[in-house]
Amino acid sequence: MSDIDFVEMGRTCFGHAARRTANLLTRHYNRHLSSLGLELTQAQLLAVIADGSASSASDIARYLGIERSTLARNLKPLEASGLIARQQKGNRKGLPVLTSDGQEKVIEIHRAWQRAQEELGSVLGAEEAAAVRAHMSALRKAVHILEDRKTSVGPVPPQKRF
Structure with a gap:
């Protein structure tokens, strides 16, 4: 083990950096949502339901990047x-929809989200905010490529560039 540089591993690990960043961002948004009695994960879920474009629970889970x-x-x-409410469809519960209370709550969520978003945006600036989004998107795409390759052909050989 003496030949392993664990400090370097932590400093360069994409997963570690993403998790640390996600934890900080979640705390930031949670501070804004706490007065609503919600956390970011719940607010995001309500927003996806409010959008109404998901045709299945799998669509919602996929969009949020979570398991069913x-x-x-x-x-x-x-x-x-x-x-939210869900109607029965045979033996299964159907797609969730907002209740009237849920509709009011997503309006409040949007206001709190806007404040949290504006705070971060004012610190980052428009150009840096766009760069951060582009880099996160590139990282997600890279992982999706690797996941697709792994499920279709087995272990993935190292790649030089994306």
Whole structure:
């Protein structure tokens, strides 16, 4: 183990950097959403439901980047608090929809999100904010490429560039 540079590993790891950044960003948005009794994950889920373009729970989970089981766990408290409803479809619950309370809540979510977004944007500036979004998008695309290759052909050989 003495030949492994764990400090370098932590300093250069994309996953570590993304997780640290995600944790900080989540805390920032959660501070703005706390007065609504919500956290960012719940607010994002309500916003996706409000959008109405998802045709299945799988679409919602895929958009949020979570597993279907995680989605089901996150829907339960929103349903229990009366913010969403789901109709039965045979043996399964259908696509979630906002209740009237949920519709009011997403308007409040949007206002809180705008404040959080504007704060970050004012510190970053428009050009840097666009660059951050582009870099995050590139990182997601790279991981999707690797995941697609792994599921279609087995282990992925090292790549020189993306």
